[in-house]
Amino acid sequence: MHELRLMWRNTRMVVLCAISAALYAAVLVPFKVVPLIPGVTELRPANAIPIVCSFLFGPAAAWGSAIGNMIGDFFGGVGPGDIFGFVANLMYGYIPYKAWGIIADGQSPVMRTPATIAKYVAVCLAASVLCADLVGWGDNLLAFRPFSILGNIIIFNNMISALALSPLILYGVYPRVRAGRMLYTDVMPELRERPRAVRVAGLTMLLGGELGAWAMGNLVSTGYWIPSFLPASFAISPYDKAIAVTVSPLIFVALAGAWLM
Amino acid sequence: MPIYLYIDHRSAIHRLHPTVKVFALFVMFWSVYWVDHPLALLPLGVLMVALAQATGSWPNFYRLRWLFILLIFFTTLAWMVFYRRGPALINLPIIHLSRASLVFGFGRGLKLAELLATSVLFLSTTKVEEFTAGLQRMGVPYRVGFAITLAFRLAPLFIDSALTVVQAQSLRGYDFNRGGPIARARRYVPVVIPVFMGALRKANNMAMALEARGFGISATPTSYIDFPMRARDRMAFAIVAGIGMLYFAIYYFGYGAIAVN
Structure with missing residues (x-):
């Protein structure tokens, strides 16, 4: 995760970050008026952009995703929950290229073999689930909206864009960007990865934490299952305290995993 | 939907120091967060209406009128599904229509609408460069x-x-x-x-x-645009801080909560 800090020293990466954010916001804002579930989320074809930019610009895309979403949020109402939205989108742009580097090191994301497609779906799902977990967890902690609404809609919304749109854009753009030596590995050749074993352990923690958080968040926020060790005062709607106790540790495991990747 | 909501009205709010405006944005989040009851949220709503009038921001509010209505309606509806507390007024299959769920859901809807109103007011009165100047003064x-x-x-x-x-x-x-x-x-x-x-x-x-042009040579570069802190900015800062403290006091003394029988 050190590259998220280091990239700010590189002027080209700062510009790529702004471009990623502007592209994301440019598609996000016009669709603010097409709500999927009004008051909860809107149709977000723009969610294809952070995935594409992640494979191209790496850490610049992660920040671009967070800033682009923040710009979009100003047109749908900002609030305390948007701090979680900022981190969630940072992770949505960060996970794809990092996870790809572990499970498909050196391979192009535009190759059309069954194995590459499966890996692509896996990294998009990992990014989408963490993004959904963070927003759902944050909004339920603040008792704005239940986890089970946002935690599932965001995965659906992100995956639709990542599977239906991102591959087409990536297929058109990736070869050209690589030929122009504008991939993040070309712009920041000084970046060094952690040892492979550490990164694999990080990915395992990420997957365990985020899937656990997703399952726990859904069970607890619907009141379907509340751990018996929780006091009775925690087991009442809007379940914000129960979510804080049960989901937060899993979220921190997932974030620690992302940090190790 | 236009990407800029800024309206050049030159009101007293427009002329405030950017840091005060960013601080006001955060104080609104803070104030809205602490109270649940719609009646406790009402004064902030009235304040938003007065500020919209003073800043000439009505065209932006009118443009987003459906978003406000749908936000309140669907948030109320969503919480009537998940907030299953208090005796039901009518027996319905999925929705738990009780006084408590209605008040809680409407309160959440009002909260989100006030957060949206805050962001519309902020963008109507603040230029992009003022926003970033305000963020930088706060340590970004x-x-x-x-x-x-x-x-x-x-x-x-x-x-x-x-x-x-x-x-x-x-x-x-x-x-x-x-x-x-x-x-x-x-x-x-x-x-x-x-x-x-x-x-x-x-x-x-x-x-x-x-x-x-020497971008990044200095961590604190100079700028052509200067934002001096004036007496009116200090007064606005004090008023905004007072609103934040007042809302925390309302929460602390238990006046903003919803009673469930």
Whole structure:
């Protein structure tokens, strides 16, 4: 995760970050008026952009995703929950290229073999689930909206864009960007990865934490299952305290995993 | 939907120091967070209406009127499904219609609507460069502030480029409106690719131009735009801080909560 800090020293990466954010916001804002579930989320074809930019610009895309979403949020109402939205989108742009580097090191994301497609779906799902977990967890902690609404809609919304749109854009753009030596590995050749074993352990923690958080968040926020060790005062709607106790540790495991990747 | 909501009205709110405006934004989040009861939220709503009148922001509120209505309606409805407390007034299959769920849901809807109103007011009275100046005064690094400003500035340019490509493709007989929602979204991919590549061509030149002008040499660069802190800014700061403290006191003494029988 050190590259998220280091990239700010590189002027080209700062510009790529702004471009990623502007592209994301440019598609996000016009669709603010097409709500999927009004008051909860809107149709977000723009969610294809952070995935594409992640494979191209790496850490610049992660920040671009967070800033682009923040710009979009100003047109749908900002609030305390948007701090979680900022981190969630940072992770949505960060996970794809990092996870790809572990499970498909050196391979192009535009190759059309069954194995590459499966890996692509896996990294998009990992990014989408963490993004959904963070927003759902944050909004339920603040008792704005239940986890089970946002935690599932965001995965659906992100995956639709990542599977239906991102591959087409990536297929058109990736070869050209690589030929122009504008991939993040070309712009920041000084970046060094952690040892492979550490990164694999990080990915395992990420997957365990985020899937656990997703399952726990859904069970607890619907009141379907509340751990018996929780006091009775925690087991009442809007379940914000129960979510804080049960989901937060899993979220921190997932974030620690992302940090190790 | 336009990317800029700024209205040049030159009201007293417009002329406030950017740091005070960013601080006011955070205090509104803070105040709205602590109380649940719609009656406790009402004074903030009245304050928003008064500020909208004083700042001439009504055109922006009118543009987003449906978003406000749908936000309140669907948030109330969603919480009537999940907030199953208090005796039911009518027996319905999924919705738990009780006085408590109605008040809680409406309170959540009102909270989110007030957060949206805060962001509309903020964007109606604050230029992008004022926003980033305010963030920098609050400790956000210069380069991050620069990326946010640049993203805000580039997004409308990218929307314009996309519209030009859409018009050019339509003139050649390309039908963007064929098929279902996903098929339609996929038909816009040929629009995204030239916009993307055009943006990347700009990135290189922009990075060189920035470095030629000494971008990043100093962590605290000077600026042509100066924002002096005046007496009226200090007074506004005190009033806003007072509102934040008042709302925390309302929460602390238990006046903003919803009683469930």
